[in-house]
Amino acid sequence: MTRVIEFRQFYKRHGDFALSNLNFHVEAGYITGLIGPNGSGKTTIIRSIMNAIRPDRGEVLVFGQSYRTHERDIKRKIGFVYDEDFFYNHLSIREMKLIVASFYPTWNEDAFRRYLDEFGLPERKKIRDLSKGMRTKFALAAALAHDPELLVMDEPTSGLDPVFRQELLSVLSDYIRDGTKSVLFSTHICADLERIADYIVYIGRGELRFSGTKEELFDRYAIVKGPVELLRDELPFVGLRQTRHGFEGLLDRERIGTEALDPALLMERPTLDDIVVFTREGT
Template structure:
């Protein structure tokens, strides 16, 4: 096992832009697990990942990775990180093989056999030009390149958005296998919350640059109930975090601390929420 409990730590991290701020973020990402990063579009997920990769400097605070300051130990730390972004930054005129050689030159522990095996598994022909790859194929290539130097931390920013459901499930299986030795960690940012339902151990939830929740997935899901019932039995709106109504009835999210069986009539159905339910209702758009 690693000799550190937390693979990433945000310590008083703040970054201000003209129309967006990350405000005094303090949280930790546990080592040896898959952590899902969730939040609505524009919440700051990609900005947070860019901060981890030291692509944006903090105005205050710092990011600690592998118990070292990313600002002071960037080169050493990045040798141990693999990353997959939704957008590619490759040379479209090069072949997969040629691009692979360029990426390999940046990593001292690049494993060509592992890279080639993933290309075979993902059905990516080495001679094919990067510019001729579909979005899904580019993500497959990015994943192969990220795993080829056998990193201790894999960071993925919306990696499954361009993949078909079958390969998305395959990626989730790869990630689950990847952390089995307890020495590797994954930070997985996605708006496809069903993916995180399947594999995430922990969740970091941010909105408008603010930390809403950081803890185990089960803790987050256990904080709320979904209530459903006919319109006639609709509870007072003040009890609900969100509310959807139709002529047939209502559905809403309620904090487990507020809910009481005696508060609502017998026609109300109580269900456990999904991550998607929590995201939708806590944004206040219902």
């Protein structure tokens, strides 16, 4: 498979925090979710992909190319949607669009207007008068209008209502439908990724915890529940919660066979939230 993004021995330090020797890649033609607790390094990874942050050691390749020699070519093929607002608030949607469009030779005005209509965005409205959801819709319309090969999104659904979150996921599904486009979607709302992501990259405390398909991640772990009298020290829990009445924990399937579990225990498929919460509690 083609690698649209590749981190090679990536190391970056900020004060007491460091992203340590990251090695992973993002497959072309799919939606990849970037997950991890707040402060785990997700935004640093996103900014490194956009060349806003450069590593102390190692490198980031995008489309198989390095920013050292192909920055303009790389950035013209990326659409990005940040959680932060980078638009000029005193301008209207139409005026801001003229600035954005000037950077992209592949800008498609018909596509942009189609997204304005689909998202219900009035082009005469000032950026400062848009709600958070409308600003995100405008950012997405501007990102998609130049037909990028890669869409990079940093917390795009944060603070948005469920209706628009579902609408956004539908747009992303349509975007990758022909198999030539890719999405990297960073979010702490794991439920969104459970519905749409093909691959997951999980970062915890500056280290790579997992990189692979979503199903591979779910197959690796199990939620185990039961009464406290069945709790055994030899069970390889990644994270555990215990009360007087029972326990619930995340079990690493790679370290124990299911046949070794007491049949009285309840085993369930974890959610992405379960995996993030329990692995964080267990560290």
